Amino acid sequence: MVPAVQIFTAISLLAFTYCSARAIYNAYFHPLAKYPGPKLAAMSSLWWVYASLSGRYPWIIEKVIKKYGHVVRIGPNQLVFLTPQAAKDIYLAQEKNMELFVQVGYDALDTGDGGISGETSPARHREIAKKLAPAFSNRSLKTKEAVIHQYLDLFVRRLAEHGGDDGVELNRWTNWLGLDMAAALTYRADMGHLREMKDSPTLTAVLRCNLMVMMSQITRKLPLLLPLQFLCIPPSVLFLFPKLIKIHAQNVKHRIETHTATMASSGTDSRHVDYLDQLLGSNPKQLLHIENVSSQLLLATWQPLTSQFYAIILSLISSTKTLDHLTTEIRTTLQTYQSITLDSVSSLKYLSASRGNIPIDGLHVPKGTICQIAYFAAQRHPDYFTDGKEFRPERWLPPTHPLYDERYKDDDLKVSKPFSQGPRGCPGGAIARGVISLFVAKLLWRFDLEAVEGKELPDFDKDLRVWGFWERHVLKPGPILQPILLLNPLSLIIYPPPPRQNRCIPITLISLLMSLFFPCNGIINPLLNIFNTVPVKVFSAVIPAVR
Ligand code: HEM
Secondary structure, three states: OHHHHHHHHHHHHHHHHHHHHHHHHHHHOOOOOOOOOOHHHHHOOHHHHHHHHOOEHHHHHHHHHHHHOOEEEEEOOEEEEOOHHHHHHHHOOEEOOEEOOOOOOOOOOOOOOOOOOOOOOHHHHHHHHHHHHHHHOHHHHHHHHHHHHHHHHHHHHHHHHHOOOOOEEHHHHHHHHHHHHHHHHHHOOOOOHHHHOOOOHHHHHHHHOHHHHHHHHHHHHOHHHHHHHHHOOOHHHHHHHHHHHHHHHHHHHHHHHHHHHHHHHHOOOOOOOOHHHHHOOOOHHHHHHHHHHHHHHHHHHHHHHHHHHHHHHHHHHHOHHHHHHHHHHHHHHOOOHHHOOHHHHOOOHHHHHOOOOOEEOOEEOOOOOEEEEOHHHHOOOOOOOOOOOOOOHHHHOOOOOOOOOHHHOOOOHHHOOOOOOOOOOOOOHHHHHHHHHHHHHHHHHHEOOEEOOOOOOOOHHHHOEEOOOEEOOOEEEOOOOHHHHHHOHHHHOOOOOOOOHHHHHHHHHHHHHHHHHOOOHHHHHHHHHHHHEEEOOOOEEEOOEOO
């Protein structure tokens, strides 16, 4: 017994000495030691892990940039930059269209294939991006227009049926629209959210994996934390996962088979062109690759589009003046609902303005340093934008427009890069802009938007969280669990209750037992949801039909 205690003490002492020596080296002797930033961040990755798990990462980065300047050390080997020049140096420093700063593979699922966004080899990434490129062209967008209208019209019809004075829960509805449209555009699948007006298992499960996605980015850097990643998966999702992977694989398989059958019978496949079209000629041995790319495209379309639908409506109902201008422009320019098309909305100036907002910048950065750009902080920073934190579409108008506001004349509009830039930039920009313009035009042509009376709207800067993706459903822990949450940093995230609570009860009992051993978010989450979370600021929009 005694030797065991001695061995344990010796190992602990050794580990402590090693960590302390390492922290001192990192803080004072590391090549990045000259860069300013929080001391804890310089010493160890714990600061970055905490910031990432808090759900407040963009705001925390914004704060440290305000405090320490335009380049901040946020980890022993990690820098964040603010300036547009730094963004260019990192994202556009390519030779022959290949990046010099390589992607760290943050969103690959370790299946041995990085798909497109998780592909770390610049040469292979370039090959895949080139193959997919036609799917994102303006020409391809035209072929997709009919299916985009189909889902937007269904959304509008459903709102006309259900969006009266009581309003609808916008987070849920925008998720339904975003995911339905993403599945149709990716592989012609109909997920049926708007049709059946309920969440699919895919929607429920993916939303519950938000923290896990962030954790997988952390464990990529700190493999010792790997067990925590699995504990971040709510048990209900753990059981659902094999089913979801199967549904996705079936969608891909079905798409490939129907294409082959249609081509064999008629020699042409005339339904709308989806992203998967570009991969259909691939070697069938590459099925895993096709599955990975299509799951990334599904997410890459669903998540940002949904965030935009949500953010635009939230911004509009919070800013009645802007809403009035936009509604007037849409209703006076477009005479009928049917005349709302990609072509006709492109002429609406105010609508187009209503969008969301090696040596790097002269510094020598040692090879191997992980660099990132604080786009979020940059597009709200007073150096570049007046009222950067406010929704002011006027800043995007040309000076000749009647609603142009001189106040924003010094804004440096090029700093805003919602789609990033360079070989790793978003290829879906044209599709996203088209879909969002149609969404706003159809919605405002048809309805008067308002917040539901008596309901408090979410405050973007206080109530929203972001991990792997934006958490738009705002809930807060009830009083009993507050102290537990304080003791358990991984439990900072609270998910909405599952749609069928009865299913959750056995899982909750298992969770209760497991939480005694693993007090972690994924495990105790269902318990929190049932007994101790209170929904706050349920966000709805009153949509009286006016036309
Ligand atoms: C408002 C909507 C959208 C926004 C704001 C957005 C933003 C972005 C950003 C910032 C990136 C770069 C991420 C990084 O640096 O790693 C990205 C990547 C990507 N986006 Fe989008 N996106 C949107 C819609 C779409 C759509 C509709 C598609 C359609 C397919 C799409 C497909 C992709 C893909 C495939 C990548 C990975 C590119 C690569 O690694 O080569 N996005 N997006």
